Amino acid sequence: MKTDTLIIGGGLMGCSTALQLAKRGARCVILDKDSPGRHASGVNAGGLRRLNRHPAEIPLSVASAEMWHDIESLVDNDCDTRFPGQIRVAENREDMQKLQERAALVRDLGYAHEEIIERDALYQLVPALTPNCEGALICRDDGYGRPFHALNAFRRKACSLGVECHSAARVDQIDRDRKEWRVITPKGEYRAPVLVNCAGAWAGPIAATLGEPVPLKAGAPMLMISERLPRFIEPVIGAASRKLSFKQMQNGTLLIGGAHMAELDFKQQLTEMNWAKLAVSARTVLALFPQLKDVRIVRTWAGIEAFMPDHLPVISRSSTSAHAYHAFGFSAHGFQMSPVVGKILSQLILDDQTELPIAPFDIRRFRKDR
Amino acid sequence: MFKRLDSNPSKRVTITIDGIPYEAVAGETAAAAVLLSGIDCTRTTPVSATPRAPFCLMGVCYECLMVIDGQPNRRACQEYVAEGMRIEAQRGPGALPE
Amino acid sequence: MSTAGPKAHYSLVIIGAGPAGLAAAAAAAGHGLDIALLDEQRAPGGQIYRAIESIPSERARLLGSEYRRGEDLVGAIRNSDVEYFPDTQIWSLNREREIGLVHGRSAAMISADQVVLAGGAIERPVPYAGWTLPGVMNAGAGQILLKAQGIVPANGVVLAGSGALLLLLAWQYMRAGVQIKALLDFTPMHNHLRALPYLPRALLARHYLLKGLQYKLDLKRAGITTLQNVSDLQADGKQRVESVSYRHRGQQHTIKTDLLLTHFGVIPHIQLSQAAGCRHYWDKSQQCWRPQVDEWGNSSVNGILIAGDGVGIGGARTAEHAGRLTALEAVRALGRVSQHERDRLARNDRKWMREEQHIRPFLEAFFHLPGKLLAAPADDTVVCRCEEVTAGAIRKAISEGHGDSNQVKFLTRCGMGPCQGRQCAESVTHIVARATGKSLPEVGLFRVRPPITPLTLEQLGSLFPDETE
Numbered sequence: 001m002k003t004d005t006l007i008i009g010g011g012l013m014g015c016s017t018a019l020q021l022a023k024r025g026a027r028c029v030i031l032d033k034d035s036p037g038r039h040a041s042g043v044n045a046g047g048l049r050r051l052n053r054h055p056a057e058i059p060l061s062v063a064s065a066e067m068w069h070d071i072e073s074l075v076d077n078d079c080d081t082r083f084p085g086q087i088r089v090a091e092n093r094e095d096m097q098k099l100q101e102r103a104a105l106v107r108d109l110g111y112a113h114e115e116i117i118e119r120d121a122l123y124q125l126v127p128a129l130t131p132n133c134e135g136a137l138i139c140r141d142d143g144y145g146r147p148f149h150a151l152n153a154f155r156r157k158a159c160s161l162g163v164e165c166h167s168a169a170r171v172d173q174i175d176r177d178r179k180e181w182r183v184i185t186p187k188g189e190y191r192a193p194v195l196v197n198c199a200g201a202w203a204g205p206i207a208a209t210l211g212e213p214v215p216l217k218a219g220a221p222m223l224m225i226s227e228r229l230p231r232f233i234e235p236v237i238g239a240a241s242r243k244l245s246f247k248q249m250q251n252g253t254l255l256i257g258g259a260h261m262a263e264l265d266f267k268q269q270l271t272e273m274n275w276a277k278l279a280v281s282a283r284t285v286l287a288l289f290p291q292l293k294d295v296r297i298v299r300t301w302a303g304i305e306a307f308m309p310d311h312l313p314v315i316s317r318s319s320t321s322a323h324a325y326h327a328f329g330f331s332a333h334g335f336q337m338s339p340v341v342g343k344i345l346s347q348l349i350l351d352d353q354t355e356l357p358i359a360p361f362d363i364r365r366f367r368k369d370r
Numbered sequence: 371m372f373k374r375l376d377s378n379p380s381k382r383v384t385i386t387i388d389g390i391p392y393e394a395v396a397g398e399t400a401a402a403a404v405l406l407s408g409i410d411c412t413r414t415t416p417v418s419a420t421p422r423a424p425f426c427l428m429g430v431c432y433e434c435l436m437v438i439d440g441q442p443n444r445r446a447c448q449e450y451v452a453e454g455m456r457i458e459a460q461r462g463p464g465a466l467p468e
Numbered sequence: 469m470s471t472a473g474p475k476a477h478y479s480l481v482i483i484g485a486g487p488a489g490l491a492a493a494a495a496a497a498g499h500g501l502d503i504a505l506l507d508e509q510r511a512p513g514g515q516i517y518r519a520i521e522s523i524p525s526e527r528a529r530l531l532g533s534e535y536r537r538g539e540d541l542v543g544a545i546r547n548s549d550v551e552y553f554p555d556t557q558i559w560s561l562n563r564e565r566e567i568g569l570v571h572g573r574s575a576a577m578i579s580a581d582q583v584v585l586a587g588g589a590i591e592r593p594v595p596y597a598g599w600t601l602p603g604v605m606n607a608g609a610g611q612i613l614l615k616a617q618g619i620v621p622a623n624g625v626v627l628a629g630s631g632a633l634l635l636l637l638a639w640q641y642m643r644a645g646v647q648i649k650a651l652l653d654f655t656p657m658h659n660h661l662r663a664l665p666y667l668p669r670a671l672l673a674r675h676y677l678l679k680g681l682q683y684k685l686d687l688k689r690a691g692i693t694t695l696q697n698v699s700d701l702q703a704d705g706k707q708r709v710e711s712v713s714y715r716h717r718g719q720q721h722t723i724k725t726d727l728l729l730t731h732f733g734v735i736p737h738i739q740l741s742q743a744a745g746c747r748h749y750w751d752k753s754q755q756c757w758r759p760q761v762d763e764w765g766n767s768s769v770n771g772i773l774i775a776g777d778g779v780g781i782g783g784a785r786t787a788e789h790a791g792r793l794t795a796l797e798a799v800r801a802l803g804r805v806s807q808h809e810r811d812r813l814a815r816n817d818r819k820w821m822r823e824e825q826h827i828r829p830f831l832e833a834f835f836h837l838p839g840k841l842l843a844a845p846a847d848d849t850v851v852c853r854c855e856e857v858t859a860g861a862i863r864k865a866i867s868e869g870h871g872d873s874n875q876v877k878f879l880t881r882c883g884m885g886p887c888q889g890r891q892c893a894e895s896v897t898h899i900v901a902r903a904t905g906k907s908l909p910e911v912g913l914f915r916v917r918p919p920i921t922p923l924t925l926e927q928l929g930s931l932f933p934d935e936t937e
Contacts, residue, residue: 035875042878148878156868165869227443227886227922228416228463243937251881252416252463270745272562273918275577275928280937282929291467293929294441296922298886371603371727372613373622375527375644395617397522402617410602410708417856421707423602425853427609428515429508430590430737432854432886443886443922450510 002191003029003164005349006183008171008206009198010036012147012335013327015154015165016342017196019075022161024350029192030163031185033170033202037151040200040334043303045223045245045257046147047236048336050113051086051139052102056312056360057337058111063356064340065113065141074339077153080250083143084234087126089288090134095240099137113139128232130288137240144236144247147335154338171199174209181323194349195324201266201306203314203328207363211320214329214366215309220262220271220302221332222278226254227296242284254295256285259332262302271302307331315341315361317348325349326363372405385455394451401427401434401446404457412436412446413460436460440467473571474553477579478504480798481567483558483740484586486514487541487784488776491791492584492798493552494544499804504580505545506556506569508921512542514588515608516784519616527618530643532636534784535615541788559919561585561744565771568918575927582771582798585741586791589734589777592756593891594629594837595845598703599730600853607637607731620646621727626712628652628701629731631835632680637729639683642690649723651687651694652714654701654732656838663834670830673823677830703728733835736778739890742916745769750908753832754781755842757894757913765794773798782821782828789821843898851899852892854885859899866903873897873912886922889914 005021007014010032018028032038048068050061072078090096099116106114117125118135125138155165166187173184174195181195197206204216229252236247243258260277264270278300286293308314308329318324325348327341334341340356347354374395381396387407394403401424404412411421413435424434427447434446439456442464446457474481480496482489485507493505513520517538528535545552553571560568566579591606598604607627613619614637624647627638638651670677687694700715704722713722735756738748747760747768758780765773775794776787793814800810845851847860857880865879873896876882882896883889889896893914900911 035872037878038874152868152870152879159869226925229466230463232466272564272745273560275560275566275568276932276935279928279931279933280935282925284937286925286929293926294467294924296443296924297919297928298922299884299888299917300919301917371622372619375618375620376524398617398619402613402619405613406619412602415856420600420856421602422600422853423708424605425609426591426606427612428590430887430890431593435886448508 001029001188003027004192005029005194005196006031006181006190006192007196007198008183009200009203009328010155010165010167011039011041011198011200012151012154012338013341014196014198015151015158016338017198017327017345018163019154019158019161020342020346021349022158022163024346026350028158028163029190030165031169031171031183031190032165032167035167036155036165037148040303040305041151042148043223043301044147044332044335045247045255046144046335047086047245047247048081048083048143048145049086049139049236049333050336051137051142052088052238054312055105055109058106058109059357060337060340060344062111062113064337067339068145068336069141071339075153075157077149079150079153080146081143082250083141084236085125085138085140086142086236086238088137088238088240089122089129090136090240092134096134098240099135103137113141115140125235126233126237128289128291130290138235142236144249145335146250171206174206176321193323196345196349197324197326198328200328201304203306203326207326210318210324212318212363214314214363216329217307218264218266218304219307219332220264220304221257221259222262222273222300222302223255223257224278224281224297224300225256227298228252229254229295237288239284239288242287243281244284244288246285246288256281258284264302264304266304269304271304273300273302305330305332313337313361314363315344315358316363319364319367371408374406383451383453385451385457387457388459396451398451399447400436400438400449400451400455400457403451404436404446409459411459414462416462419462437464473574473576474504474506474551474556474569474578478502479580479802480504480582480584481506481578481580482584482586484514484588484776484778485509485512485552485554486516486586486588486776486787487538488588488778488787488791489514489584489586490541490545491788492586492775492795493550494541494548495792495795496799497545497548497550499799501799501802501804503550505550505552506558507554508557510554512545512552512554513538515612517541518612523615524618527615530640531615532640537784557921558740559921559923561740561772563745563769570921570923570927573927575923575930577931582773582801584765584791584794584798585772585774585778586776587737587740587778589781590737590890591731592733592735593895594730594732594841595849595851595859595895596701596703597846597849598705598709600850601703601705601709602707603705603709603726604703604728604730607634607729610637610729611640614640614644620644623726624649625727625729626650626652626723626725627729628654628698628712628714630655630837631731631733632831633734634731635680635683637731638687638692642687642692648692649725651692652698652701653694653696654698654841655696655835657697659834659836662836663830666830666833670827673827676827701730732837732841734777734781735894736780738778739888739916739920741767741774741778742913743918743920744772746772746774748913751780753829755837756781764797765790766797771801782824786821786824789817789824792817793821839902842895843902845895851895852880852882852885854887854891855881857882862896862899863903866900871900871904871906873900873914876900877914883914888916888920
């Protein structure tokens with residue numbers, strides 16, 4: 001099968017890129033070894049967070065947030081997004097100090113989206129919080145969406161513009177002749193002048209095939225979800241000195257994360273929960289919300305994500321080919337960035353340039369000879 | 371809907387069902403006591419507030435979720451009546467503790 | 469019986485105190501091993517021998533002669549050094565045989581060198597119009613009330629479905645003086661032909677057939693109406709069931725009732741075996757998903773064995789034999805008997821289990837459910853009871869390209885409620901297979917993740933107190 005662009009990976013990065021290309025008339029085929037959204041894109045915590053990003057990510061994250069706030073016009077679906085804010089709680093003066101330094105750093109970079117709030121304002125926003133917290137760092141228009149539904153919306157919109165999405169099409173072989181890439185999968189052979197690597201935790205071998213190996217490690221951060229509860233909290237909660245991501249979903253369930261890793265058998269795509277770490281997570285939640293002690297966890301899971309050593313993604317032209325591009329390695333915080341990453345890649349592919357600063361995400365940063 | 375075969379059981383246990391005192395029998399599950407008391411609806415669903423009642427009585431359907439002694443989402447078929455137990459129908463997701 | 473919880477490690481942990489678990493525990497005892505038998509109920513017996521230790525004799529008599537078998541099984545473990553822990557919910561089991569449990573109200577994680585899963589079966593959940601109405605329950609629920617508490621329908625009952633348990637309950641109710649308004653048998657007429665080839669073998673276990681015929685005769689004598697070859701079941705009512713309608717001999721009929729008990733066979737309860745990562749396969753004859761095991765009950769996970777109706781529907785006697793076989797294999801794996809010794813000790817149970825199997829192909833064919841019943845509920849029928857997802861919503865998701873069980877789950881929330889798919893997983897698989905034309909194995913089952921019974925934040929937080937971030 002021939003097309004203009006072959007995108008490896010039917011997660012959000014792949015679908016977002018395909019959508020942006022299709023909007024500008026380029027034909028794309030997405031190849032996924034399982035089904036779209038089967039891994040990280042479908043099972044992440046759904047956080048739409050500019051808060052507490054690495055400075056290099058801030059410009060992209062801010063641009064992406066604007067896209068999320070108008071997501072319906074992009075994908076004809078609101079992806080069940082809510083924007084009650086994201087908060088990092090300071091439990092004591094040391095925490096508050098840390099957060100104030102962070103707020104100053106972001107201001108110095110020229111951004112106003114991270115704000116310090118004091119006790120009164122904090123308890124106005126989160127009355128359910130345990131007393132005696134000092135204050136917080138807040139991004140007021142941050143929020144959350146529903147990952148699988150967002151992925152589904154991106155995919156459907158892309159397909160409505162002519163993009164084809166092939167499941168069970170694992171990439172077994174890639175080669176290139178003078179004019180095009182040839183990709184061989186169990187579903188058959190695909191050819192295109194342009195190749196895009198959005199293969200998430202499986203992007204490493206593809207980069208290696210292109211002659212630019214990367215130190216990508218697969219990891220599986222654990223999440224747990226509770227039974228439904230009446231609504232008692234609006235913003236998404238993190239903590240200055242604890243591993244926590246805590247939100248009450250649209251349907252009233254509590255989604256609890258915190259970047260604790262499951263045991264991962266990458267080859268078999270199997271994860272096993274690390275209960276010791278989940279116990280720590282539970283204690284963390286109860287430290288901030290002790291009244292939740294009898295709330296039941298009904299399920300845990302861990303999606304397979306790609307982690308880079310500096311926790312920054314690769315968003316980059318290939319360093320070995322003028323016709324290949326990369327977007328992977330989002331280290332468990334890619335959901336929010338997916339709309340803008342698709343835009344950036346489509347600009348790189350069609351215009352050979354993008355106005356957003358992507359130098360920190362260049363694949364060449366991993367080259368040994370630097 | 372249901373009745374006891376033995377109309378004169380020995381060990382009685384006083385509980386309340388939706389605030390109303392009821393004489394249960396020791397060894398009965400909360401679900402059985404509720405069914406015997408004649409109540410139709412033991413919970414309303416969180417999605418559409420539709421009335422539901424116990425279905426499997428063996429702990430695998432999670433239909434019999436009720437508020438027992440102030441705690442919601444307890445499977446009434448897995449709980450045994452105890453003196454003073456308070457059993458209430460659960461409305462939707464159940465209230466949060468104070 | 470211990471009110472203190474299990475200790476941190478055992479050589480052998482058996483989960484489930486029904487016939488398979490009880491027999492396994494008794495067989496494994498006496499080899500010098502430390503053994504724990506864990507069960508979620510307050511008292512041993514599983515479902516079939518429920519309340520065996522506490523039931524008054526008049527009530528036991530109502531239930532029929534088979535029920536008393538439970539006494540011997542329970543007696544054997546009471547007289548052994550097996551540590552028996554009732555009131556114990558299992559929420560996790562992994563490949564390393566670490567077991568997450570709640571005993572009473574306290575959570576703990578223990579481990580074992582060998583684990584035998586004997587969690588039994590559940591009623592096959594079959595969606596039809598009105599099945600979520602209050603007053604509609606499983607036949608098994610009726611049996612539990614009868615056995616454990618001597619509670620029976622007060623204003624009569626309609627029994628509907630297909631399967632041996634339906635007949636048994638009808639007979640037990642008749643003996644208890646319960647008014648059976650109708651017994652609606654959904655077994656298709658052509659199943660008589662379907663089962664015919666297996667009749668000669670079934671005659672080798674004719675005591676089962678004779679018992680069934682006896683029940684039918686007793687019911688007839690008692691004047692209870694059994695309608696055959698019924699279809700199109702529907703329960704109607706506003707706040708609860710008020711009437712049941714069905715199709716019989718080409719005509720639509722309605723019966724007023726405030727209680728409908730249905731039964732469409734039993735299927736292995738595979739939540740724990742799935743969560744543990746055991747491989748499962750679709751059994752065409754039993755129409756259910758089953759864990760893959762070898763002839764000793766070894767699952768695809770090293771050190772986890774499975775016995776009883778949780779492996780495949782074989783009934784209580786088969787479960788006992790299978791329990792003893794897995795126990796002997798576990799004892800061999802733990803080095804207490806040689807392979808030769810194991811084979812010798814297993815000889816009788818192997819033989820008796822083969823004999824018990826004679827009736828199965830016949831029963832499976834006779835009670836084979838039509839595809840339409842399993843896979844084609846009307847669009848407005850609720851399939852996922854917890855999240856109220858209809859068959860129509862599932863079909864819509866499929867038409868939008870979500871062609872397997874898990875994708876359907878992600879999009880519709882089917883299987884994400886409190887029961888975590890126990891009541892809808894099989895139905896979803898059937899509906900997806902029918903709509904996509906794929907085979908059932910291709911469509912697959914919902915992925916199951918722990919905790920498989922709910923765990924409070926406090927209970928979870930009480931584990932591993934020394935662990936930090």
